[in-house]
Amino acid sequence: xxxxxxxxxxxxxxxxxxxxxxxxxxxxxxxxxxxxxxxxxxxxxxxxxxxxxxxxxxxxxxxxxxxxxxxxxxxxxxxxxxxxxxxxxxxxxxxxxxxxxxxxxxxxxxxxxxxxxxxxxxxxxxxxxxxxxxxxxxxxxxxxxxxxxxxxxxxxxxxxxxxxxxxxxxxxxxxxxxxxxxxxxxxxxxxxxxxxxxxxxxxxxxxxxxxxxxxxxxxxxxxxxxxxxxxxxxxxxxxxxxxxxxxxxxxxxxx
Numbered sequence: 001x002x003x004x005x006x007x008x009x010x011x012x013x014x015x016x017x018x019x020x021x022x023x024x025x026x027x028x029x030x031x032x033x034x035x036x037x038x039x040x041x042x043x044x045x046x047x048x049x050x051x052x053x054x055x056x057x058x059x060x061x062x063x064x065x066x067x068x069x070x071x072x073x074x075x076x077x078x079x080x081x082x083x084x085x086x087x088x089x090x091x092x093x094x095x096x097x098x099x100x101x102x103x104x105x106x107x108x109x110x111x112x113x114x115x116x117x118x119x120x121x122x123x124x125x126x127x128x129x130x131x132x133x134x135x136x137x138x139x140x141x142x143x144x145x146x147x148x149x150x151x152x153x154x155x156x157x158x159x160x161x162x163x164x165x166x167x168x169x170x171x172x173x174x175x176x177x178x179x180x181x182x183x184x185x186x187x188x189x190x191x192x193x194x195x196x197x198x199x200x201x202x203x204x205x206x207x208x209x210x211x212x213x214x215x216x217x218x219x220x221x222x223x224x225x226x227x228x229x230x231x232x233x234x235x236x237x238x239x240x241x242x243x244x245x246x247x248x249x250x251x252x253x254x255x
Contacts, residue, residue, distance in 0.1 A: 042094025
């Protein structure tokens with residue numbers, strides 16, 4: 001009985017002093033940041049969205065950040081968005097926000113928020129010029145899903161540092177209405193000689209992943225992620241993780 005009282009007293013003292021069990025740190029008990037995955041679609045809907053959500057949730061659990069998900073545009077209020085360090089637009093399409101919600105997201109970015117665009121995020125809000133500058137470039141066309149060679153031109157950024165310089169993978173490869181180079185820091189390009197780029201091809205300079213500072217906030221975009229299989233690829237997951245963490249502002253990046 002005496003030993004039990006001592007054990008109870010020590011346990012209460014541990015809680016009172018905030019002492020953590022062996023092997024844990026205060027940083028591990030508190031998420032490093034919170035991310036909101038937004039996947040509303042008003043036009044084409046990618047079947048890979050569910051796989052993308054699962055992958056990002058698993059990245060969060062493995063890397064100490066919280067992931068919330070929504071397709072409800074009503075959550076785009078200043079108060080709610082302020083809870084998150086980064087908002088991930090996962091293959092959104094079409095006009096998904098009304099004017100009031102757009103203004104709330106603009107203020108969120110201007111307050112230092114982070115944006116991640118994945119694949120069809122570039123096929124979203126075509127009439128909202130501010131968003132077009134945030135994502136970097138709008139979708140124009142794409143050929144059939146096929147293997148292509150991605151040339152990693154920046155191997156310092158956390159989203160590309162783990163990638164091979166010549167990265168071969170299968171996806172749906174976007175052509176964009178304009179080349180974002182000059183407005184963004186290009187991280188990776190496509191070798192159009194390695195696949196059939198189809199109509200609207202961009203030629204020898206075909207960016208496919210980039211980042212930039214924009215209007216007070218941070219933005220990162222990747223054109224990958226059309227296929228469900230993409231989100232099971234270890235290298236693509238590392239690519240996403242680096243983009244999410246830098247857009248959230250918890251890892252530095254020269255963008």
